[in-house]
Amino acid sequence: MRTFLLVLALIAIAGFPFVSNWYYGRVKDAYAVSQTEKIVEEYIQRNPEKILESVNQYRLAQFEEQQKQKEQEINKLIAQHKSEVFDTNYPSFVAKNAKTVLVEFFDASCGYCKLASQILLKIKRDYPNVTYTLRNLPILGQSSLVAAKYDTGVFLFMKEKDIQNLKYSDFHSRLMAHDGVYTPEVITKILSEIDLDPQEVLKFVEQNESEISAMIEATIQLAQKLRLDGTPVFIVGDKIVQGVSEAGLREMLEKAS
Template sequence: MAAVLAIGLTGAGVGAGTAMAAGQANARPDRAEIEAIVRNYILSHPEIIPEAVARLEQAEARKVLASNRAAIETPFPGATAGNPAGDVKLVVFFDYACPYCRQGHADVQKLVREDPKLMVIYRDFPVLSPASTEAAMASLSAATQGQYRKFHDAMFDSPGRVSLVRTMGIVKGVGLSEERITADLSNTALKAELDRNLLLGRNLGLTGTPSYIIGNRVLSGAVGFDRLKEAVVAARAEKER
């Protein structure tokens, strides 16, 4: 009888130990269980995917922008607008042949009028046609003559498709030297500036025009005045923290 009781107690002890071990195992789910939980949550809440992707893209953008900040925010002399000592810099990558850049130009002009502390840096980014490159070279030549804004505004404010004839017509219309502009169409130093802009755009992952760099944000396309203004406000708030 005693032997039977001892065996019973031993079995009970083994059973209790097994139950405790099982409880501990259940308290620590393995990798497969965790992955299943995560998968089921994502399937039940698919709206978190775009948010997660956006956060990842923002984190990557911050890294790329930080490593290229000096190149991004150091303008070609004269290719600027707004306050030269502005607390926030809005960098515009554009192509004169881009109809969306024409729309974006109006938005940027409005921002400059409303925000006296904003600096705008223009980066000629001719990607659409040879005529885009000719217009960009004329644009940089205008900058060396201290007339960048006059030429830049006229290119976007006047109607017509970009061509060398139209570009030279605007050159004449704003009072620039046609001889100087014509010579500068093959200026190697100006061409090097365009090449730097194109390389910078590739490093930043820009896929088209217009593209805007504001603080730690990259905005692509004609995003409109409100989104540009929101980005400027956010960039200013980040600098004040």
């Protein structure tokens, strides 16, 4: 009896074109989905590397989009804190009639920053009409803090004594070239190498420690405002280059010129 009723139901469905089309469409769709799933499953089994490649491309695209959004956010933040970012009261090499200022956030203990320091020497030779400002951002511990303290202090000492920037440039280059922990003894050795009286300089640094500490703290706070999460970082105008990229720096300076 049940079989008979099912047969009648199927005959009835077939007799109504609209219902019939709907019914067979559902069956056809289910079959198509099943076949598609089977094809996809077979393809994955035969070509697993293609799936990994696709996943990696997707992740890379996501990362690049996130970096782009982050860069746009930082650009806005730079514009908001422009006067703080381009403050040449910090260690600077000021060019006459400079229209462009390049700011570097660095940690003297950072290996990438040491490499960037060498690149910056070449950049300075090729772009003499640019003002370069160095912001000590000691994020790698006590040794970095010692280096930041004396790098800032030596700059202020030379500024007060009206000593040419070449002396500070020499000190800074030797500081960045040092491979090891930074201590007052290391600073004393560097000062002696550039013919400055270590006792006079160290005394000046100790006497002005509160000002120096305030400058370093202000840089740390500024880095937090700009959401910087590492060193080195270079800023020109509202553009930023994170990490060591000579090509990126040159491109940024060319556009700013």
